[in-house]
Amino acid sequence: MDSINSRIANELGVRPQQVAAAVALLDEGSTVPFIARYRKEVTGSLDDTQLRNLEERLRYLRELDERRASIIASIEEQGKLTPELAREINLADTKTRLEDLYLPYKQKRRTKGQIALEAGLGELADALFADPSLTPETEAERFIDAEKGFADTKAVLEGAKYILMERFAEDADLLAKLRDFLKHNATLSARVVPGKENEGAKFSDYFEHDEILKNTPSHRALAIFRGRNEGILSIALKVGDEAPGSMHPGETMIGERFGIDNRGRAADKWLGEVVRWTWKVKLYTHLETDLLGELRDKAEDEAISVFARNLHDLLLAAPAGPRATLALDPGLRTGCKVAVVDATGKLLDTATVYPHAPRNDWDGTLAILARLCAKHGVDLIAIGNGTASRETDKLAGELIKKVPGLKLTKIMVSEAGASVYSASELAAKEFPDLDVSLRGAVSIARRLQDPLAELVKIEPKAIGVGQYQHDVSQLKLARSLDAVVEDCVNAVGVDVNTASAALL
Incomplete structure (x- = not known):
């Protein structure tokens, strides 16, 4: 808990004691407006914006710690928790990094790689990886076993290939590096689904749309996601030269990570295929899903915060006062x-x-x-x-x-x-x-x-000062807008003689 408090204190640029005091009050059930207005001396005068950010980060970091504990317990149960791994897991500072580290130990359906391992092909995969001068076809012959489903050298080599692919695709440091590379270099590419041109005319701006992923503004991202949800658009992430036969930067990075390069040795071509398949089959789709999910979350957060700002301005519009x-x-x-x-x-x-x-x-x-x-x-x-x-x-x-x-x-x-x-x-x-x-x-x-007294009677979403409000997480939106209403009422105070029941 102390580490969470000091981390939040660092992020907000305040003292750990202020954070600890605010956390204790929140845990007792105090609301942000109450703490901001009546507990200034306890928190060292944290304002409502700082307290809202603190509450949000506290929720995230506590969820992170819960997930960390369950991951450690799961790996320990499998008897695979090493001191190095435990250290990496304890240092993970985002949910994404945690899940990357957990990937090799996650209970999955039986994969092609696992089936090959059970058939004893791990030895072949390790040998070819360690010594590329070995000839794959010759080495594979002694592992042929029709009963286990590996009836010829082609099937055996395919099994060994899946063992290495799964091992490479579950390397947390590689995943982090590739994710970072894509985040900064990928292009978000939207295309119209063939035959949907007329039905989806309102999305025509995105029928042939490419833009740098990291520069995509939230309103465009949400429009593209809505187009995909309605079956009008398809979305992909592209990077580097996508021409047939050219080597993708992702493949180059996998090769560098595991010391694989084509020097004309007997197994180099086979190892090159392992790398290509690892990228195409295992990593590209996984990372694309992750990054599009991240873009969506970011766009949602931005849309919610615009909605919250607009609502704030509307609620605090100058009242005309008590006049007939x-x-x-x-x-x-x-x-x-x-x-x-x-x-x-x-x-x-x-x-x-x-x-x-x-x-x-x-x-x-x-x-x-x-x-x-x-x-x-x-x-x-x-x-x-x-x-x-x-x-x-x-x-x-x-x-x-x-x-x-x-x-x-x-x-x-x-x-x-x-x-x-x-x-x-x-x-x-x-x-x-x-x-x-x-x-x-x-x-x-x-x-x-009195705009505030009247508008608090209406569910914030119905006031309609936001974009894409039906596309974003309704729970997050409601939480944010309710907080705005609370903060506005708290900032202004009310006249108890004329206040509506909703305002009180």
Whole structure:
């Protein structure tokens, strides 16, 4: 635990004692806002951003330690844990490195290499690897055994090849080197699946798309992954010269790692094939899956953090304050919904007016609105930014001219998520007798008065200020957005006399 604390302290640039104090509070069930606001003296004034990062890293490093313990137990059970391996496992600082080290000891289905080992071909593989001057076909003859499934020299040499391939492909240092090489040099290549050109027209930008993997921005990566999930695009990682007959940089690195190069000795050609197959069959697909998974995770994290920033800005938009407000929720055929709330957000009056096509009752609407404004001493007009909002804005402009004595001000308000709120259980409790469409207008009025108090009633995802929100991990997204709401409410505080139940 101390090592986790000191590692987090290093990453955040704070003292280990601050981290230890924060971890103890989190473990007791304290929330980040509570610690940030009321336990400053204990944590040495860590702010909510530092605490959120600390909480995230703590979760990751604890999961890493749990996995480390179970891997050590598993290898120990097999009787294969050496002091060197134990040291490597204890030094592993990412989940990827841990899994690479565990790969040779993982319980797998019986592979071709294992079957060959059971048939005693390990000796042949070791001999050819150690001394490439031996002739593979001659050496293989004494291992022919039809009963074990190796009826001729071709089958025997294939078995020996799989033994070496599996050994090479499970070398943790080689994996780390190749992964790093691909990460910095690979190209992400997207192609349209033949025959899907019309169906997938919205992905046409990616039908012939190549870009450097490490430079791919999150929004493009998520678009490409969505295209693949919908069966429109195929994705691959490419590197180096892909021309037939040319040696792939990955093969060169495997050869260097195990001292294999073609000097014209009897077994060199066979060993060269082992290297080529190790890359093509074993390592390339494995690493491609890993790196695409990593790209996806990174893109998801970026998309979630953009969503979180946008939500933060929206929640902390400047409130208009306690002023009587008339809200217009624009609509054409179904009319504009009108709601009037007093300075504390209490609903006073509602109406439905039809200023736009097909009814075009412009003057009648102006008369109704002027009457409502005068009756309730309205100060502000909030206009939802949905369908027909421009026409409705023009209507509000004429209303202001019509009743100059009231000194009205009109403001356009985002209505994102208002329909979700109006059909929610919370809205039904607040306004049991009010029509669903009128509840949306009430929400628009209150959003202008106090965005935070009103928007916390809506599930953050429904506010719709993010990209690809349905493509990312819903658990991670919910965790991040809930944290934003918590931090915003914590930063501003609430007026207990007017706060909604959701806000409290």
